Amino acid sequence: MSQAVSAVSATSGIELRDLGQSYILRDAGKKSEFVALAHFNLQIKAGEFVAIVGPSGCGKSTLLDIVSGLAKPKQGEILIDGRTVSGPDLDRGFIMQGYALFPWRTVRKNVEYGLEVKGVPKRERPEICRHFIHMVGLSGFENRYPNQLSGGMRQRVAIARALAFDPKILLMDEPFAAVDAQTRETLQDELMQIWAKTGKTVLFVTHSIDEAVLLADRVVVMGTRPGRVYQTLAIDLPRPRTAAGMRVSAEFGWITRKVWELLQEGQGYMTPETTPKTSVSDVAEQISAQVSL
Amino acid sequence: MFKKLALRSGRAVYKIAAIILFLVLWEIAARFHLLVSATFLPPFSKVITVLYHMALSGELWRHASISLQRSLIGFTCGMLFAVPLGLAIGWFQKLGNFLSPLLQVFRNMPTLALLPVFVMFFGIGELSKVMVIFWGVLWAVLLNTIAGVQDVDPQLIKAARSMGTSSLRLFATVVLPASLPFIFTGMRISATTSILILIAAEMVGASRGLGYALYFYQGNMKIPEMYGYIIVMAILGVVLNYVLEALERRNFRWRDAGGIASE
Numbered sequence: 001m002s003q004a005v006s007a008v009s010a011t012s013g014i015e016l017r018d019l020g021q022s023y024i025l026r027d028a029g030k031k032s033e034f035v036a037l038a039h040f041n042l043q044i045k046a047g048e049f050v051a052i053v054g055p056s057g058c059g060k061s062t063l064l065d066i067v068s069g070l071a072k073p074k075q076g077e078i079l080i081d082g083r084t085v086s087g088p089d090l091d092r093g094f095i096m097q098g099y100a101l102f103p104w105r106t107v108r109k110n111v112e113y114g115l116e117v118k119g120v121p122k123r124e125r126p127e128i129c130r131h132f133i134h135m136v137g138l139s140g141f142e143n144r145y146p147n148q149l150s151g152g153m154r155q156r157v158a159i160a161r162a163l164a165f166d167p168k169i170l171l172m173d174e175p176f177a178a179v180d181a182q183t184r185e186t187l188q189d190e191l192m193q194i195w196a197k198t199g200k201t202v203l204f205v206t207h208s209i210d211e212a213v214l215l216a217d218r219v220v221v222m223g224t225r226p227g228r229v230y231q232t233l234a235i236d237l238p239r240p241r242t243a244a245g246m247r248v249s250a251e252f253g254w255i256t257r258k259v260w261e262l263l264q265e266g267q268g269y270m271t272p273e274t275t276p277k278t279s280v281s282d283v284a285e286q287i288s289a290q291v292s293l
Numbered sequence: 294m295f296k297k298l299a300l301r302s303g304r305a306v307y308k309i310a311a312i313i314l315f316l317v318l319w320e321i322a323a324r325f326h327l328l329v330s331a332t333f334l335p336p337f338s339k340v341i342t343v344l345y346h347m348a349l350s351g352e353l354w355r356h357a358s359i360s361l362q363r364s365l366i367g368f369t370c371g372m373l374f375a376v377p378l379g380l381a382i383g384w385f386q387k388l389g390n391f392l393s394p395l396l397q398v399f400r401n402m403p404t405l406a407l408l409p410v411f412v413m414f415f416g417i418g419e420l421s422k423v424m425v426i427f428w429g430v431l432w433a434v435l436l437n438t439i440a441g442v443q444d445v446d447p448q449l450i451k452a453a454r455s456m457g458t459s460s461l462r463l464f465a466t467v468v469l470p471a472s473l474p475f476i477f478t479g480m481r482i483s484a485t486t487s488i489l490i491l492i493a494a495e496m497v498g499a500s501r502g503l504g505y506a507l508y509f510y511q512g513n514m515k516i517p518e519m520y521g522y523i524i525v526m527a528i529l530g531v532v533l534n535y536v537l538e539a540l541e542r543r544n545f546r547w548r549d550a551g552g553i554a555s556e
């Protein structure tokens with residue numbers, strides 16, 4: 001086995017320091033600034049699996065875009081292994097919302113893309129590709145084009161493509177949102193196995209509380225307006241976990257319930273504790289801000 | 294096996310049934326003087342016979358070869374100019390914004406109206422004919438190429454960029470392959486256009502070529518010969534389109550949904 005496909009590779013810790021991002025909105029000639037992310041602080045240990053949950057539009061994709069290096073933050077910085085990130089690089093693999101496979105490339109050629117960028121010699125590529133295509137269970141489909149695959153299979157290709165160039169960090173943006181429930185469970189189990197095998201640091205964004213609790217060592221609950229860390233919660237459920245096993249676990253149920261409550265609070269919905277803090281005018285302000293968008 | 298063959302040939306007949314019907318009606322109408330006098334509408338069989346003799350004598354090839362040569366040169370030059378320009382305009386937004394009003398003006402000038410201008414600039418020889426074809430084929434390819442580049446899925450660009458891909462590699466491995474189907478469609482449209490323009494161009498100041506022959510026979514009231522050339526041109530257009538379509542299907546298999554069976 002060559003070095004590039006060794007079982008456990010080096011991993012990296014991530015530090016997000018006071019990240020802030022805003023978008024300029026142009027509405028009928030008027031410019032306004034929309035703050036999507038503010039004072040976002042998070043430390044992720046090497047090899048840790050961190051899931052981020054938050055309501056739609058709270059800034060999860062914005063955050064991943066920054067961590068991937070595709071977008072420059074307005075404020076703050078990202079450190080990977082203590083070094084400031086200045087742009088995208090092969091130390092991070094980004095699996096985006098939607099599969100973003102190259103439709104003119106076969107499965108094998110898609111997986112090979114990062115290796116080409118990395119400059120891996122041509123004769124070493126086939127073995128690496130075969131290894132990762134096998135890892136995601138797509139052996140035998142190497143020569144198919146993406147449009148000849150099901151949604152779940154495409155998602156697997158996207159994962160294999162991100163794994164193949166051996167990044168230390170995987171950034172995943174709602175990767176399983178578009179597949180059916182059964183396929184999702186399979187993919188979740190497979191992802192946990194791959195993570196256990198490769199030991200990569202994972203930053204996983206999802207809408208689904210169940211998914212976050214199932215997969216992660218730690219769940220970050222985001223608050224809205226502006227997007228920020230509302231609270232983080234360590235998940236102490238024993239590993240290995242499986243989607244099916246968690247369904248019948250009482251502890252799992254309890255934790256998801258807790259995350260759900262945190263999510264409600266983070267959005268500023270009225271719960272007994274927050275009622276005194278939120279006055280009617282605050283709510284009106286929030287609503288009008290929403291309407292003007 | 295036999296059944297399959299019969300089915301397939303049955304389907305082929307059905308595909309061209311309308312054409313055959315049209316030719317039969319033509320034949321009948323001409324023979325019984327149903328529409329116009331026999332002078333203006335000779336029977337199809339007569340046209341074919343004349344065409345056959347022109348092909349044997351080498352006259353047909355003499356005209357066709359020069360026409361093909363003109364369109365090929367004009368077409369190739371048009372492609373060599375339009376594809377890189379379209380890629381640049383599509384890719385560099387500022388350049389696109391700057392040039393697009395001018396392109397809109399040029400594009401909306403009818404090519405044939407410019408023919409006298411080309412004759413003035415380049416004389417009545419080969420150059421003006423090649424130039425008018427060049428001009429005529431330019432637009433479909435240029436606009437399709439621009440559209441192709443601008444239509445590239447931003448997610449794909451993001452995916453490639455996230456791996457730290459250089460701009461040059463991004464262009465070669467994402468933008469270009471994503472635009473190729475558009476470019477090819479532009480080429481297919483242009484190829485047919487080039488024949489149409491050529492014929493018109495050859496009616497002015499040419500001494501050889503399909504368009505010239507058509508014009509010549511019409512002027513000398515040799516009507517069957519004239520129809521013969523019209524048929525040749527129609528066949529040329531159909532064949533060209535068919536070949537290009539087949540190439541398109543072959544090269545862009547990744548575009549059509551499914552198609553595992555089409556291997």
Ligand SMILES: Nc1ncnc2c1ncn2[C@@H]1O[C@H](COP(=O)(O)OP(=O)(O)OP(=O)(O)O)[C@@H](O)[C@H]1O
Binds near residue numbers: 057059062
């Ligand atoms: N290019 C942009 N211009 C203006 N506003 C934007 C832009 N991109 C995102 N936003 C706004 O920033 C906020 C955060 O967007 P983002 O895509 O990060 O949300 P998200 O948490 O990923 O949502 P989802 O769960 O629906 O994917 C949203 O309110 C969105 O309207």
Ligand SMILES: [Mg+2]
Binds near residue numbers: 060
């Ligand atoms: Mg998102």
